[in-house]
Amino acid sequence: xxxxxxxxxxxPSLAFAQPAAADPAALRDAAxxxxxxxxxxxxxxxxxxxxxxxxxxxxxxxxxxxVRKLTELGxxxxxxxxxxxxxxxxxxxxxxxxxxxxxxxxxxxxGNSGATPARGIxxxxxxxxxxxxxxxxxxxxxxxxxxxxxxxxxxNQDGSGYGPFGAPRRTGPTIASRKGAAAIVVRSIxxxxxxxxxxGVQNFAEGVRPIPAGALSIPDAEQxxxxxxxxxxxxxxxxxxxxxxxxxxxxxxxxxxxxxxxxPSAGVVAIGGHLDSWDLGTGAVDNAAGVAITVAxxxxxxxxxxxxxxxxxxxxxxEEVGVFGGESHFNRHRADGNVVLVGESDFGADRVWRxxxxxxxxxxxxxxxxxxxxxxxxxxxxxxxxxxxxxFGAWATAGVAAVDLNQDGSRYFDYHHTPxxxxxxxxxxxxxxxxxxxxxxxxxAANAPERIEAAAPAR
Amino acid sequence: xxxxxxxxxxxPSLAFAQPAAADPAALRDAAxxxxxxxxxxxxxxxxxxxxxxxxxxxxxxxxxxxVRKLTELGxxxxxxxxxxxxxxxxxxxxxxxxxxxxxxxxxxxxGNSGATPARGIxxxxxxxxxxxxxxxxxxxxxxxxxxxxxxxxxxNQDGSGYGPFGAPRRTGPTIASRKGAAAIVVRSIxxxxxxxxxxGVQNFAEGVRPIPAGALSIPDAEQxxxxxxxxxxxxxxxxxxxxxxxxxxxxxxxxxxxxxxxxPSAGVVAIGGHLDSWDLGTGAVDNAAGVAITVAxxxxxxxxxxxxxxxxxxxxxxEEVGVFGGESHFNRHRADGNVVLVGESDFGADRVWRxxxxxxxxxxxxxxxxxxxxxxxxxxxxxxxxxxxxxFGAWATAGVAAVDLNQDGSRYFDYHHTPxxxxxxxxxxxxxxxxxxxxxxxxxAANAPERIEAAAPAR
Numbered sequence: 001x002x003x004x005x006x007x008x009x010x011x012p013s014l015a016f017a018q019p020a021a022a023d024p025a026a027l028r029d030a031a032x033x034x035x036x037x038x039x040x041x042x043x044x045x046x047x048x049x050x051x052x053x054x055x056x057x058x059x060x061x062x063x064x065x066x067v068r069k070l071t072e073l074g075x076x077x078x079x080x081x082x083x084x085x086x087x088x089x090x091x092x093x094x095x096x097x098x099x100x101x102x103x104x105x106x107x108x109x110x111g112n113s114g115a116t117p118a119r120g121i122x123x124x125x126x127x128x129x130x131x132x133x134x135x136x137x138x139x140x141x142x143x144x145x146x147x148x149x150x151x152x153x154x155x156n157q158d159g160s161g162y163g164p165f166g167a168p169r170r171t172g173p174t175i176a177s178r179k180g181a182a183a184i185v186v187r188s189i190x191x192x193x194x195x196x197x198x199x200g201v202q203n204f205a206e207g208v209r210p211i212p213a214g215a216l217s218i219p220d221a222e223q224x225x226x227x228x229x230x231x232x233x234x235x236x237x238x239x240x241x242x243x244x245x246x247x248x249x250x251x252x253x254x255x256x257x258x259x260x261x262x263x264p265s266a267g268v269v270a271i272g273g274h275l276d277s278w279d280l281g282t283g284a285v286d287n288a289a290g291v292a293i294t295v296a297x298x299x300x301x302x303x304x305x306x307x308x309x310x311x312x313x314x315x316x317x318x319e320e321v322g323v324f325g326g327e328s329h330f331n332r333h334r335a336d337g338n339v340v341l342v343g344e345s346d347f348g349a350d351r352v353w354r355x356x357x358x359x360x361x362x363x364x365x366x367x368x369x370x371x372x373x374x375x376x377x378x379x380x381x382x383x384x385x386x387x388x389x390x391x392f393g394a395w396a397t398a399g400v401a402a403v404d405l406n407q408d409g410s411r412y413f414d415y416h417h418t419p420x421x422x423x424x425x426x427x428x429x430x431x432x433x434x435x436x437x438x439x440x441x442x443x444x445a446a447n448a449p450e451r452i453e454a455a456a457p458a459r
Numbered sequence: 460x461x462x463x464x465x466x467x468x469x470x471p472s473l474a475f476a477q478p479a480a481a482d483p484a485a486l487r488d489a490a491x492x493x494x495x496x497x498x499x500x501x502x503x504x505x506x507x508x509x510x511x512x513x514x515x516x517x518x519x520x521x522x523x524x525x526v527r528k529l530t531e532l533g534x535x536x537x538x539x540x541x542x543x544x545x546x547x548x549x550x551x552x553x554x555x556x557x558x559x560x561x562x563x564x565x566x567x568x569x570g571n572s573g574a575t576p577a578r579g580i581x582x583x584x585x586x587x588x589x590x591x592x593x594x595x596x597x598x599x600x601x602x603x604x605x606x607x608x609x610x611x612x613x614x615n616q617d618g619s620g621y622g623p624f625g626a627p628r629r630t631g632p633t634i635a636s637r638k639g640a641a642a643i644v645v646r647s648i649x650x651x652x653x654x655x656x657x658x659g660v661q662n663f664a665e666g667v668r669p670i671p672a673g674a675l676s677i678p679d680a681e682q683x684x685x686x687x688x689x690x691x692x693x694x695x696x697x698x699x700x701x702x703x704x705x706x707x708x709x710x711x712x713x714x715x716x717x718x719x720x721x722x723p724s725a726g727v728v729a730i731g732g733h734l735d736s737w738d739l740g741t742g743a744v745d746n747a748a749g750v751a752i753t754v755a756x757x758x759x760x761x762x763x764x765x766x767x768x769x770x771x772x773x774x775x776x777x778e779e780v781g782v783f784g785g786e787s788h789f790n791r792h793r794a795d796g797n798v799v800l801v802g803e804s805d806f807g808a809d810r811v812w813r814x815x816x817x818x819x820x821x822x823x824x825x826x827x828x829x830x831x832x833x834x835x836x837x838x839x840x841x842x843x844x845x846x847x848x849x850x851f852g853a854w855a856t857a858g859v860a861a862v863d864l865n866q867d868g869s870r871y872f873d874y875h876h877t878p879x880x881x882x883x884x885x886x887x888x889x890x891x892x893x894x895x896x897x898x899x900x901x902x903x904a905a906n907a908p909e910r911i912e913a914a915a916p917a918r
Contacts, residue, residue, distance in 0.1 A: 047685045050562030058561075102517075103509030103741070106878065194653050195740070195878040219881040223741070226506040226882075281654070282562075282682070419565065419654040422678040423685075 022304045024373050024443035031300055032377070032436035038296035039428055041069060042289060042349075046282040046423050053279040054318035055087035055250035062275050066255045066291070066315055073299055075257035075313070082253040083328035085318050088112050090279060091243030095185065095214065098122060098237040101227055105220040107185060108280065109242045110169055111201035111321055114210030116183065120241030121146075121212070123182045127228045131167045134175050143180035146238050147172070148187075148228075150221055155191040158354075159347060159409030165189060166200075173213040174205045183212040183240050187221035192414035195219050199278050200417045201321050212242040252276070252317035254325045257295075259302040261310035261446065267340035269446050270312040271298065271438070274319035274346060274391055281421030285412065289426060289434075290345035291315050297438035307446035309340070316391040319346070320417075326391035334398065340452045341445050342400055344389030345438065347407040348415075349426040352379050352437040354406040358386040358396060360453040366444065370403065373440040377433055382406065385455075401454040403445070405437050481763045483832050483902035490759055491836070491895035497755035498887055500528060501748060501808075505741040505882050512738040513777035514546035514709040521734050525714045525750070525774055532758050534716035534772070541712040542787035544777050547571050549738060550702030554644065554673065557581060557696040560686050564679040566644060567739065568701045569628055570660035570780055573669030575642065579700030580605075580671070582641045586687045590626045593634050602639035605697050606631070607646075607687075609680055614650040617813075618806060618868030624648060625659075632672035633664045642671040642699050646680035651873035654678050658737050659876045660780050671701040711735070711776035713784045716754075718761040720769035720905065726799035728905045729771040730757065730897070733778035733805060733850055740880030744871065748885060748893075749804035750774050756897030766905035768799070775850040778805070779876075785850035793857065799911045800904050801855060802862045803848030804897065807874075808885040809867040811838050811896040817845040817861050819912040825903065829862065832899040836892055841865065844914075860913040862904070864896050 045065060052062040063080055070078045088111060095107040126141065127148040128134040134142070134149055149172045153165035168186035176184040188198035197217040204210050216224060228236055255275060261268075273290020277283020298311045316325030333339070355374055357367045371381045387393055388402035396402040408430075415421045445452065504524060511521040522539055529537045547570060554566040585600065586607040587593040593601070593608055608631045612624035627645035635643040647657035656676040663669050675683060687695055714734060720727075732749020736742020757770045775784030792798070814833055816826045830840045846852055847861035855861040867889075874880045904911065 043685065044689070047682060047689055048560045050560065101507045101509065193881075193883045194655065195881065196654060219879070219883050222883060223506060223881070226502065230503070230506055420678070422652075422654065422682070424652045424678050424681060 024440050027300055027304060027443050028373060028436045028440035031297070031439045032432050035296055035432045035435045037299050038292040038431050038435045041292040041295055042284060042426060042431070043423060044069065045288045045291065046284045050282045051279045052275060052277045052283055054276040054321045054324070055085050055252050059252060059276050059317060063253055063255050066275060070255070070257040070295065074302065076260050077256065077258040079256050080253040081256060081332065082251050083324060084249045085252050085324040087247050087250045088244060088321070089247055091115065091245060092241055093214065094120065094241040095216065096239050097227060098239050100231050100234045100236065105224065106195045106197055106217040107214040108197040108199050109244045110173065110199055110213045110215055112203055112210065113213040113242055113244050115243045115245060116212045116241050118243060120239045121182055122237060122239045125228065125236045125238050127225065131172050131175055134172065139179045142176065144182050146240060147176040147181045147184040148224055149184065150187040150225060153189060153191055153413070155410050155413060157408055157410050158406065159412060162189065162413065169200050169215065170202050173202050173211060174208050177204060177208045177211045181211060185214045185216050185240070188215040188218050190218060190413045190416060190418065193218055194420060196418040196420045198417045199280060212240060214240065214242055252324060254317055254329050255315040257313045259298055259311040260306060261308055262306045263308045266309045268310045268312050268338050269341045269442065270314055270339050270392065271343045271442070272314040272316065272391070273344060274316040274325065276318050276320055278320055278417045280417065280419040282423065283421055284423045285348045285415050285421045285425050286417065287346050289349035289431065293345045293431065293434040293438055296435045297442050300439045301442050301446060309446045311442060311446055319391055323390050326394065330394040339395060339400055341403065342388045342392040342395045343403045343405065344392045345405065345434065346389045347409060348412045349431045349434060350408040350411065351430045351433045352377065352405045353408050354380050354382040356382040356384045356386040356404040356406065358402050358454050360455050363401065363450065363452055366448050366450060366452065370441050370444045373444055374437055377437050379437060399454050401452045403441055405441065407434065483899050486759055486763060486902050487832060487895045487899035490756070490898045491891050494755055494891045494894045496758050497751040497890050497894045500751035500754055501743060501885060501890070502882060503528065504747045504750065505743045509741045510738045511734060511736045511742055513735040513780045513783070514544050514711050518711060518735050518776060522712055522714050525734060529714070529716040529754065533761065535719050536715065536717040538715050539712040540715060540788070540791060541710050542783060543708045544711050544783040546706050546709045547703060547780070548706055550574065550704060551700055552673065553579065553700040554675065555698050556686060557698050559690050559693045559695065564683065565654045565656055565676040566673040567656040567658045568703045569632065569658060569672045569674055571662055571669065572672040572701055572703050574702045574704060575671045575700050577702060579698045580641055581696060581698045584683070584687065584695045584697050586684065590631050590634055593631065598638045601635065603641050605699060606635040606640045606643040607683055608643065609646040609684060612648060612650055612872070614869050614872060616867055616869050617865065618871060621648065621872065628659050628674065629661050632661050632670060633667050636663060636667045636670045640670060644673045644675050644699070647674040647677050649677060649872045649875060649877065652677055653879060655877040655879045657876045658739060671699060673699065673701055711783060713776055713788050714774040716772045718757055718770040719765060720767055721765045722767045725768045727769045727771050727797050728800045728901065729773055729798050729851065730802045730901070731773035731775065731850065732803060733775040733784065735777050735779055737779055737876045739876065739878040741882065742880055743882045744807045744874050744880045744884050745876065746805050748808035748890065752804045752890065752893040752897055755894045756901050759898045760901050760905060768905045770901060770905055778850055782849050785853065789853040798854060798859055800860045800862065801847045801851040802864065803851045804864065804893065805848045806866040806868060807871045808890045808893060809870065810889045810892045811836065811864045812867050813839050813841040813865040815841045815843045815845040815863040815865065817855060817913045819914045822860070822909065822911055825907050825909060825911065829900050829903045832903055833896055836896050838896060855913070858913050860911045862900055864900065866893065
């Protein structure tokens, strides 16, 4: 069989469906047993490129590396679709308690944070348990101070803590600035206990003055809570130095590759992940993994012979800092009118545990076939409407069918956006399970004889 | 009972043994159930002082804090015994791969590391799997390069990996310098996978030129191995900046406190931990925990009424950087001739799992009584000769009886000497088990009617 596959690969015009190889279950099981494509991409991208902050030369090296790899793997129409975006880069980052208990704390700047002078600022710290408590405080109590906001996010398999417990990062800086705070530090939006702070994007609301905005590592946030409690009536004073800067508009881009389908009228199945990462780790979990998983699955389908529908891999630039790549891709290609299904892998590399669809009633049988193919991998069918992730989300909202292969998020927020997002956090067996799940879904969807359509959105 | 204990505490001259309270098993069980003294010391010292690098003002604040706390708790003869020592302090620390795969790596300087110029040095990296492989390499292959030495330390309950797998840190820098290396970086001596490097002391052998010597975090060490493997024939070049410096001799000190015994002729039982810590974390596990555990146990014995023997708590300065406090204490007090038993807690805060003795044959019954008191805590008797830890080791070597209450080391080297050595790593229930074990041992030993003597050392 290996010989036949190699032949099919070398001579695409002679390729034909291998009944055994093209069987979705057989492809799935082979991926689970022996996939090495995903690991090789994951290791290569994170080792030979490392971090890939959007709009920087590191992200550009990531695109070059990926174009070379996709070409080597035999994909068609490998290309970069560039776009421009505003770029913010990190500077010095230091926090220390000046009194009453002098000591250094570990801090990192949040995306789009304002800057302190190079020598830092020193001010009294005022602590809040939530953004609601901050919002309720009199402006006079906050003015000129360094606001500290904590939270109690816990790990959940479905990642549902990130929305509500992410508020200190997403809205805290704007609220603090409106109240006249000198700066804000939040407890990192995460679930670990390591001294690696979690960065992440935040955007000051229109007209709000950017103030320095940082995240303390979780042990440091807990330390600051104890310091505030033990200080009693004594003011707790912090010196904070954050010197990020905006460097203007730069180029980013989406990397695209295809497995041409045998039936041009059947439409395109578009899948992928994002190539950019935050700058603190090597972006293994977020999101070289998604790149590796979706490319490996498409590669396996390609090796089995051309699918009915074209499979398009889209590896987005600049997701972390504002989904600029997703927006660019949607605006550029929506009018093409040929994409019938979208799906993104962007929640790490732990096993897929659930599948969700947004299919039209007429596609119930296809959803059932996919669900049945995924069940041997331990995957259950959920009751949520698939949303296709950040980068493809606009497509699903616009009425394109989507499949979400939800990954286990129990430890995702231990590493998310931290220096600790490195290759050693990925379990090779769980990575293969992801490839198997995407392979099975793709084999079913790309070869489905029926039309694929989304359900009308709920009113 | 609480009222009676408070009375005994407030009016020591009226104190008398409470038959129930002084029962070792009852004291042990009360500690296990309800001790709060240890946690309060641990939280207070790590929060109100933080890191306590030997010979610095932070360690001095640690002594002041501890003297105040021991006095508040009602101990007698609370004092500081000062000594001088050479002090090395950390500077800037940065490592980056310049080519072929540019990226930053996380590094920290090892104790007594030499310094690079402020702008750093740039050189080719040469990697070794062990110090033996480094030793065997021709000098010409190493000269002018940055040596990288890795290892494969795994966690063990008894901590036995630290000796053999610590060689890259302890002897690597001297070997590399002798061979003309420009610098050395080692894989951190640890068992975690977080981007927090492990510092630790090393001493260049007499006459060997100090070179910059750092530890990469374990994910970064693994990354460097992959970079070397993927670079193939291309040289891997690193820029390394480490700017520590020696600041001359400064004062450190040991903090001492006592529970006076009822029988001055019965000798002294001396226990403790070390007050200093490395500068990266807050020294919760290493070794505010040992301070907290031994103080809490002695306090519980004190509250039950005076023991037969005086219990002396010694909280050592400057252990991490060369056991200067232990050496000072031994030299100052060995001639007193009254210490009959020593024991140190310096292996974190996880549960005690084993007890070892070095008792003379005539003390077999005492060892059996202690073993029986510890068994309900899940503690087994080992077959090793007790060594009393780094700070009291000289006493055991000199023929004083010792008890080792060995703690579970399975995760100790995840945090040891890293920024991650913080309060959140301590499990309050396991901390209480430690206090219970020390309380039981102290109750038995301090009140033992027999003389306590060490076995003659093995020849």
